[in-house]
Amino acid sequence: MTDPDPQQASDSIPTTPDGSTRAVAPRGGGLMRSGMIVSAMTMLSRVMGLARDVVIAALFGAGQGADAFFVAFKVPNFLRRLFAEGAFNQAFVPVLSEYATRRTREEVRELLDAVAGSLTAVLLLITALAMLAAPWLVWAFAPGFGRDPEKLALTADMLRLTFPYLLLISLTAFAGSVLNTWNRFAVPAFTPVLLNLSLIGAALALTPLMSEPALALAWGVLIAGAAQLLFQVPFLARLGLLPRPWPRFAHEGVRRILRLMAPALFGVSVSQINLLLDTVLASLLAAGSVSWLYYSDRLVELPLGVFGIAIGTVILPALSKRHAEQSGEHFAAMLDWALRAVLLLGLPAALALVVLAEPLLITLFHYGAMTDHDIAMAAMSLRAYAVGLVAFMLIKVLAPGFFARQDTRTPVKVGIIAMVANMVFNLILIWPLAHAGLALATALSAFLNAGLLGYLLRQQGVLVFQPGWGRYGVQLVGGCAVMGLGLAWLSPAWQAWLDWSLWHRIGWLALLVVAGALVYFAWLAAFGVRLRHFRMRG
Incomplete structure (x- = not known):
């Protein structure tokens, strides 16, 4: 696979004709184009993740081997979300962007070598200790497995x-953070596909x-990790940014990243605790409540990942670069652009989830043991989650406004306030609305x-709204209203979908x-919204 946004060799770390070094900075790219990639x-x-789930379900069902694998994969995957793609990325990208903008070639390479080595x-060390303590880790994440020594041993293996x-x-x-900082978004974004293909x-x-068939999945995870890393190596080498890892914890950049990571890690932990508490409360409700929330969340995660997280991914290195350049005006314009882009796609996506809740759930999940009652209950929580979809997306683009300025504490403080509010909303709404109350509480806290x-x-003074928001708001509301009315008029009653075949649905x-x-989009075009209005250089 080649990078669809190739740059010339001048984008890698340059030198002056006499061999001395000078400050380097990645060339900015179109943010809308990068976001679309x-x-x-x-x-x-x-x-591909959905296809992976279908294959695993068909081959392993819900038996002992599948249970063991899901727990064995949950442990490193949980830590990945907590550390690698959460706190580390939020702390590393702003520091790297500052080095790339203000420092010399040698200093950038020293930072990459020191961070990679450390x-x-x-x-x-963590991996070696975890492999030695595997049975105890399994017991911590799945204490029920302790009643079945064979299952516990299989999961530990x-x-x-x-x-x-x-x-x-x-x-x-x-590696992905480095590539994103140099505006190579396609390679890191494609990399997760390799996990699904490997599995x-x-x-x-x-x-x-395999003597135990489910062990094949564990080998698939290990193969996927190696494949994802090796896939990115040639692109780093092409930019002249392939590090030579050497631990240097005393390096100034490493120490700054560690300081920024501490609050960021706590902030990610807060969100995970929030999800855990929601699951605990749901487990106290009617049977099926946890599953109804799970299926609803899966549908909301699709537009959130495709639109909100995508824009947040491209905006962080761009904002970090502008902060390093002390370009406050451009920084504010980028944030304003991100808000407009999120609303452009988030509002209609949220409305579509509300209007088409039952058809979506029926088409994807109404098979086998999934009953008509399950669909009706899951639709309630889906609509509640959909109310907060725009807020979920706004968080993804507003938080980088702090991270890019190397302020990881403020989003954590806000997250703690939101978590406390979520629990209060949970206690208020769970009684009249049951599981849907938990979903609505999450939306309100968002x-x-x-x-x-x-x-x-x-x-x-970081977020400055640019002119034209009043007209833009009217255009979006009008487009959503026409779309919502059209969907409601065209869609048959959801009960009719229950009797249709898969392909009919x-x-x-x-x-x-x-x-x-x-x-x-026809409405928006008729009332003056053009693609060129969303062009923004990184």
Whole structure:
């Protein structure tokens, strides 16, 4: 695969004719184009993830082997979300962008060598300890397995294969952060697809060779970690940014990254605790409540990942660069652009989830043991989550306004306030609305989170709304209203979908999605919204 946004060799670290060094900075690219690339790759990854789930379900079902694998993969995957793609990325990218903008060639390379070496040393130690303590880790994450020694032993064996994935995927995240800083978004965005391909390939090819068939999946995870890291190496080498890892914890850049990571790590932990508490409360409700929330969340995660997270991914290195250049005006313009882009796609996506809740759930999940009652209940929580979709997206683009300025503490403080509010909302709404109350509480706390982030950015003079917001708001509301009315008029009653075949459902859903998109964007075009209005250089 080649990078669809190739740059010339001058974008790598340059030297002067006499061999001395000078400050380097990656050339800015079009943010909308970069966002579309990340969105497309994220969509591909989500589709392949669904295919992976289908293959695993078909081969392993919900038996002992599948249970063991899901726990063995959950441990390193949980730490990946907490560390590699959360706190580390938020701390590393702003520091790297500052070095790339203000420092010399040698200083940038020294930073990359020191960070890569220090990261590798720490993760090697953690991985070795985790492999030795595998049975105890399994017991901590799945205490119920302790009642079945055979299952516990199998899971521990799998964990020894899957835990090195944390080391490999963390180094992959390091490489991806470097590539993103140099505006090479396609390669890191495509990389997760390799995990799904590896698991599918391992499930199909290695299962017949294993004494315990599910061990094939654990090998697939290990293979995926190596494949994802090796895939990015040539692109780093092409830019002249391939590090020579050497641990240097005393390096000034490493110490700054560690200081920034501490609050960022706590902030990510807060969100994970929030999700855990929601699950605990849901487990106290009627049977099926946890599953209804899970299926609803899966649908909300699709537009959030494809639109919100994609824009947040491209905006962080761009904002970090502008902060390093002390270009406050351009920084504010980028934030304003990100807000407009999120609303352009987030508002119609949220409305479509509300209007088409049952058809979407029926088309994707109404098979086997999934009952009509399950669909009705899941639709309630899906609509509640959809109310907060725009807020979830706004958080993804407002938080980088702090991270890019190397302020990781303020988003954490706001996150703690939102978490407390979420628990209060949970206790208020769970009684009248049951599981849907938990989803609505999450949505309301997300609006509080986004509102506080936006307010503080305004107070600091960082978020400055550009002219034209009044007209833009009217254009978006009008487009959403026409689209919503059109979808409601075209879609048959959801009970009718229950009797249709798979392909009948897919055909109708595709028709509704295409028709809704055409109506929405035709309205915007008729009232003056043009693609050129969303062009922004990084």
